[in-house]
Amino acid sequence: MEPIIGQGTAGSGSMDGLIIDTTTQNFARDVLEVSRQVPVIVDFWAPWCGPCKQLTPILENAVKAARGAVRLVKMNIDEEPEVAQQLRVQSIPAVFAFKNGRPVDGFMGALPESQIKAFIARLVGDLGPSPAEELVAMGREAFEAGDLSRAAQAFAQAAQEEPGNPAAVAGLARCYIKAGDFDRAKQTLALVRPDARNDPEFTAAEAALSLAEKAADLGDIGELQARIEANPKDHQARFDLALALNARGDREGAVEQLLISIEYDRNWNEEAARKQLVEFFDAYGPKDEVTLSGRRRLSSILFS
Structure with a gap:
């Protein structure tokens, strides 16, 4: 199977404005005014906060997957504490959702991706599968049918739509494993985004590669x-x-x-x-x- 990694990445132009940082001075413009047109999620964080580092990438990926139906605004409370104090934020990460200039939902602490998606769905309704999810489904179908080339192309396109997507990375790695190209499988697995290393599909692909390598030199x-x-x-x-x-x-x-x-x-x-x-x-x-x-x-x- 020909190498697929490195054939380009998805452009970021369509994501302009979906995710921004704000200040106390700009909060009314970036959050309250914008929330009258589209829901805005505000992520209160600080550089020293470990759970914030886990949560923010998940929020960013979920907002990108929502394809413009919601915005994400990040606020460093070390530099800009006033708004968090007004909202009586006691601990971080703290996340608030705004609609029509008012907070309507929120949570504290780092949540898994599934709960973040459910949080966004409550704000904007069911968006259906994202382009990446549709491509992953196509890849799985082709893989089960034994069409490795078509499966690999679908998984690679999904990874371009959502860089580091664990299902896309795992699917493409399995294509390389099936083709006996263990080196490219390793390269592919290294592309998963850091917050998704415990994703069940990704860990299953890692285990599959380990098994394939062990079986390579067995006897008759x-x-x-x-x-x-x-x-x-x-x-x-x-x-x-x-x-x-x-x-x-x-x-x-x-x-x-x-x-x-x-x-x-x-x-x-x-x-x-x-x-x-x-x-x-x-x-x-x-x-x-x-x-x-x-x-x-x-x-x-x-x-x-």
């Missing part, structure tokens, strides 16, 4: 199966066979081999089979049927 499956038939307690052969089966797409078979190994000796090689099983579950995702059934069986073995 037939030889591994022969070793197990000769010695059912050959844990290394079962471990390698699980990786090989997973690389072929046989998730059930891969999980089964590790569960058998754990039943024989859960402490082998510092619990290597259990740890590898957890990595499988991370790669498959928490809602995958193999993950759900595998976790149930693992619990049954460990707590029997």
Whole structure:
């Protein structure tokens, strides 16, 4: 598969004015007046505030995804404390939403992306999927159909629409993993925005890359199966066979081999089979049927 990274990034011109910094002097103009035409979210923050550094990028991305339906105004309370004092802000980050010149909603503390999107939806209504979300959906459909080229193009376009989007980055990385280009998969994963490193799709793609790299130098499956038939307690052969089966797409078979190994000796090689099983579950995702059934069986073995 040809490299896709570096084919350009989305322009920022359409985002001009959506996100600005303000002062006490300009607050009425930037927030109160503008809020009579479009809802305005005000983010009160300070350079020393750790949670602010987590929240602000999420707010910015959510406002960009709203495609002009809402604005974001940021206010450094160390430099401009007066407005925050008038609003009786006790702690930061503190976020207020303004409509028609008045505060109508708000929250304090760093919230996850899903709750930020719900907060914006309360202000402006359901906006439907963003262009990036539509492209990610197209990419997933193409990937499931085995069309890696079309999937990669869709994921790459989604990443251009929303740089660092975890679903787009994860999808494109999986395309490279499937094509055996692990170096480009690593390069792609490095593009995720910092606040999204714990996103389930992103962590699943990281786990998938780790598994693919482990499986690259394994022996022949037939030889591994022969070793197990000769010695059912050959844990290394079962471990390698699980990786090989997973690389072929046989998730059930891969999980089964590790569960058998754990039943024989859960402490082998510092619990290597259990740890590898957890990595499988991370790669498959928490809602995958193999993950759900595998976790149930693992619990049954460990707590029997």
